[in-house]
Amino acid sequence: MTTADVVIVGGGLEGAAIAWALAERGVTDVVVCERDTVGSGMTGKSSGIVRCHYGVSSLAAMANRGLELFENAEQVLGQDIGFHQTxxxxxxxxxxxxxxxxxxxxxxxxxxxxxxxxxxxxxxxxxxxxxxxxxxxxxxxRGGHGDAYRTAQAFAGAARRAGVRIRQGAVVTEVLVEGERVAGVCLADGSVIAAPTVVVAAGPWSVPLLAAHGVDLPIxxxxxxxxxxxxxxxxxxxxxxxxxxxxxxxxxxxxxxxxxxxxxxxxxxxxxxxxxxxxxxxxxxxxxxxxxxxxxxxxxxxxxxxxxxxxxxVTPDFNPVLSETPVESLFVAAGFSGHGFKISPAVGRLVADLVVDGKSSDPDIPECDFRLARFAEGDLLTSPFPYVGAGEMR
Ligand SMILES: Cc1cc2nc3c(=O)[nH]c(=O)nc-3n(C[C@H](O)[C@H](O)[C@H](O)COP(=O)(O)OP(=O)(O)OC[C@H]3O[C@@H](n4cnc5c(N)ncnc54)[C@H](O)[C@@H]3O)c2cc1C
The missing domain is CATH 3.30.9.10 (D-Amino Acid Oxidase, subunit A, domain 2)
Known part of the structure; x- marks a missing residue:
């Protein structure tokens, strides 16, 4: 059995961004478990459009933070990520x-x-x-388009240089829970990584991992x-x-x-x-x-x-869930509904904030917007200025 402070399930763009952001906050005893290779999931299919055109304020702010990172990726992440400011x-x-x-x-x-x-x-x-x-x-x-695969690699590379362990070919079969709180993950080879905090960022594959513990992720x-x-x-x-x-x-x-x-x-x-x-x-x-x-x-x-x-x-409001779940210290970052590339740097920072402080450090990006409970409460995150015919555009 190995141990870590944080296990991230999924080495897609979002898992890699979260690993990078945790490292930026000084949390480096982190293991990313990716069942295949970094960026091999839906990240590799992304159109990579970068726009801040959102009706929801927090999303516009997230996209703006993303843009700032994309413009300075070589300095911040140490490599070109293929951003074209068209x-x-x-x-x-x-x-x-x-x-x-x-x-x-x-x-x-x-x-x-x-x-x-x-x-x-x-x-x-x-x-x-x-x-x-x-x-x-x-x-x-300042808008344009980027390369989600290269961006995921860049986040993973920067995280790895800071000490994060990125394990490819590591299939998580189960999130382990003891009593009311998370205890780690079990891998397909039977090994266990014990951890007091687990973040599930496994894209569309997140649902069954959480359902096993009664967490209903409406994706x-x-x-x-x-x-x-x-x-x-x-x-x-x-x-x-x-x-x-x-x-x-x-x-x-x-x-x-x-x-x-x-x-x-x-x-x-x-x-x-x-x-x-x-x-x-x-x-x-x-x-x-x-x-x-x-x-x-x-x-x-x-x-x-x-x-x-x-x-x-896709979630019922076409916005992601970036939230702790009812299981203590089990977090989820999934449900990006086709617009997770441009906000990925801000997703990483928000989830790192939730793990470290339990709340967002950015007043323009309140964590409550992305809480899992909003679906059960019927308080969906939708634009106050919906477009006729394109109401799903947030
Ligand atoms: C066709 C398409 C076009 C898009 N265009 C845009 C766009 O123009 N602009 C934009 O902002 N966004 C866009 N997006 C959305 C954006 O690309 C995604 O939101 C983002 O890449 C998702 O990253 P992710 O890490 O959540 O998921 P993924 O990249 O799918 O990563 C999840 C990872 O988890 C791993 N995994 C799954 N189960 C397990 C397990 N049990 N154990 C270990 N690992 C596991 C998978 O192998 C995978 O690598 C688009 C998406 C698609 C599909």
Whole structure:
């Protein structure tokens, strides 16, 4: 039997960020148990969009903290994480103009640098787009996209240098509980790591680990496909585009390609995270091509080059659970609902705060927003400025 002050179950982006943040707070007797390799879960599927455009203040603040780290990753984490500061534009139709303006003001109140820009400015940024059905646009010059896999590796590397043990190929079969409190974890090889604190950050696989102790984590798993395109022409340096009329997002992807994601989350496709199709279905492709053709009618020579899919771990309010559970000193960081990349540095810091102090050190990011009990209480974390047709966008 080995011991640690903290065991983290899951070496995805969030587990690695938590390990790094604990080390930053001086807690280095930490073991990360990853059943496969660091970043091998849904982190490897992330589109990596970085925006602070959230209606929920704490999320806007978290994304802003994330941005600060991404901009300074080489100094803070010691390596390049593949962050591209292309800028981020969001366009809405007439019914959502009020919500957009309120949301932008709310974001600025927590320090986000964002502004409304007009159609001509967006036309300069995205000359190939048909912008006629948009009524207003938000712009973040500091937004862009990153590489979640490289970011997870960077967090894990920085944590390891500080003394954290990262065990790959270490499958946790059981969280151990004695009386009312957590006692460690048991691994598939029969070994035990005794620890007074355990953080479950196992993405969609978190649910059964907690259910064994009567902790109901309301997370469902849904497949989400991504389409890569050759636009058939040189688009130049385009920013990330969040299209809340057609409900799609696009961003540049390496060698002149485009990455398309669907932002219509009203109907989700349930999936098994261990057994799901890793390519877009015919129906999804038809939908994607229709949306792209509507927004970019000039891209006549565009062609789909490849597709893949990942799974979102979705909670009832599309926001994560970052919380102690009813089992004392058993914490959970899961349920990122498809937007856990940009907030990962702040997730790490908040969970480290919860483990060390029991509360958030950041007044803009109150820990109660992310408590597990909010679901049972019916007090969901939703935007005060919901978008018609894109209500799941937080
Ligand atoms: C298609 C897609 C697109 C996305 N796009 C964006 C985006 O544009 N912007 C954004 O902000 N976010 C985005 N996200 C979300 C973001 O990528 C995720 O929220 C984040 O990567 C999740 O990290 P995680 O560590 O929670 O989960 P994971 O990366 O899944 O990590 C969980 C880890 O736990 C391990 N594990 C599971 N069970 C056990 C066990 N029993 N013992 C030990 N280890 C175990 C797994 O092997 C895995 O490595 C996207 C997600 C997907 C799927």
């Amino acid at each position: 800028g981020y534009v969001v366009g809405v139709g007439e019914p959502n103009v009020g919500a957009l303006r309120s949301s932008l003001a709310n974001q600025r109140a927590v320090g986000v640098q964002t502004e409304e820009i007009d159609r001509d400015e967006v036309a300069r940024l995205w000359p190939t787009a048909d912008l006629s059905d948009f009524a207003a646009f938000g712009w973040e010059a 469902t798993v849904h497949r989400e496909a991504i389409v890569l395109l050759d636009p058939g022409t040189d688009l130049g340096p385009v920013p990330v585009f969040s299209d809340l009329v057609s409900l799609q997002y696009l961003r540049p992807e390496g060698a002149g390609q485009l990455l398309f994601g669907n932002s219509d989350l009203a109907v989700l496709e349930p999936a098994d995270p261990d057994r799901y199709s890793n390519r877009a279905s015919r129906g999804f492709l038809d939908m994607a091509v229709g949306k792209i053709a509507h927004r970019f009618p000039g891209l006549e020579n565009a062609a789909v080059t490849s597709t893949y899919a990942g799974c979102y771990d």
